[in-house]
Structure formats: C-alpha cells, structure tokens
Amino acid sequence: MVYYQKMTPEGYQEIKDEIARLKKDRPRRIKILQEARSMGDLSENSEYTTAKMELGHLQSRLRYLDKQLRYSEIIQKDESGTIDLGSNVKLLFEGDDDAEEYRIVGRMEADLAKGKISFDSPLGQALMKQKAGATVTVQAPAGSYDVKIIAVN
Template identity: 40%
Template sequence: MAEKRYPMTAEGKKKLEQELEDLKLKKRPEIIERIKIARGFGDLSENSEYTSAKDEQSVVESRISEIKTMLQYAEVVDVNDVDANEVSVGKKVTFQEADEEPETYQIVGSAESDPLAGKISNDSPIAQSLLGKKVGDTVTIETPGGAFAVKIINVEN
C-alpha cells in the first residue's frame, strides 16, 4: 500500500522542519529533566509532577513522529509548474458567491492549514472543489452546511 503523500508549500515544509528541531532540541530535553526531578520526589504512583511530565512526553513524542512522517512523504508543490490561472496547492484563489463579498484563501497542505490566517487545507471541501479549476469557472462547492456556487475571480502565486 502506498504511503499518504503530504502536499505542502516550501514555506510549510520549512516551518515543520523548524518545529521538529525545536521539539527535539528544546522541548524533549526539558521534559526529560522534569521527569528526572519528579522521580526524586519519591513514590511515582502519587506523583502528579511525574505523571504530568510523562503525559507531556507522550504528546511531544507523538508529534515528533507525526512530523517525521509528514516530512518523509512531503510533496513540495512548485506553483510555477502549474498554469498561472489554475487553482493549485500553494496558490491564492479569490472567488465570489452571488451577491456576496469576494473571499480569498491560499490553498495549502493540511499541515499548514490556518483558516484564520486565510490558509485552507487542500483536503477541505472548498479546496477540493476549486483545485484544477481556472479563472472564470463557476464551481459548485459541497459542504456539510449545503452546496453553493462560486465564480473564480483571480488566482495568484
């Protein structure tokens, strides 16, 4: 079975690499030190500091593993390899629903998604409907809240 691919921008990959480095070189050693200190408090069965540090260690190790997998199977998307008017991962797309204000989002890999910053995941219903379409196309977007039609106004790198 083929491994899942993780499309992302070069910026997104760099951020993941920085997060991985921070977790491995700063966070992990801090937690190990907290565990050592907590062990010195005695009985581990009633030692909340120890339990808390071990729980945090588990979360950090899980995130390290997740990031390593994403980086191993990362597909850095070069927006210059795609037609300038075509919606793809890494590009900003502006679209408008009838009688509504235009909306602009950058389509990014799921690891980079931050809707409040205008970055939506390529796995989202909106992005899935827009990917591969071009400026001027009218697209029906199916979401859990219902379907709506939008017109693609602009695509930019």
C-alpha cells in the same frame, strides 16, 4: 503502496520549524522528569506522573511530525494561471458583495481562520485547475453554492 501527503514548501518548513522547537524543549522536559523522580515515592508523585505524560506527548508529536515529513510530497506552485496547491485566490461567494482571499494548501496545513483551505476540501476540489473569471459550483455537505473566481496568483 505508500501514500504521500501533498503540501506546499511553506507547510513543509512549518513542520520542520515545529520539530526544531520541540527538540529544543526536550532536554528541559527530561530535566523536569528527573527532578520529579528524585522526589521519592513514584506511585503518589503527581509531578512525576505529569512530567512523564508531558514528555510522552512531546515524543509522540515528534514521531507524528517526522512521519509527516517523511511521507510528504512538496508541490511547487503552478505558474500557468490555473489554481493549484500554493495558489492565492480571490473569491466572490454567491450572495456576498465582498471578495475573500484564500491560499490553497495541503490537508495538514489547512486553517480556515488563517485563510488556508485544503485542496481536497469541497471548495478546494471545485477550485482546482480553474482560472480567474470562472464560476464553479461547490458540492458541500450542507448543499451546493456558486463561487466566482476573481483572481489567481
């Protein structure tokens, strides 16, 4: 059974863009490795060791990203007004006076600093399939709390 990773079209494109950047950088890293190899004794050549390691990391990252694309399921935003992958939500947390905005994304795209929360995080799970005006209880590891959904777009 193959497990497909859910993601937004934007998240899919971000991975494609990173792959393109890495592939563009690969010839430069290969050239650095070749130059370091030509410096002589490889057993005491730190430039060679570093260049080889950096190229290996690049190749490993490319394989990882390729698998992310291969096993991804792109989810289109639900236009019914309910929260789903790709929805932008405005939330009011219990005890706060200021509303906060987030985007519901796939696991690999989540980045709280950029306002992107995963659909399968405790908050994401509580919000899924809800509509504006609802108040949901989030069951988080540190305890439960209520969140009011102000808007969904």
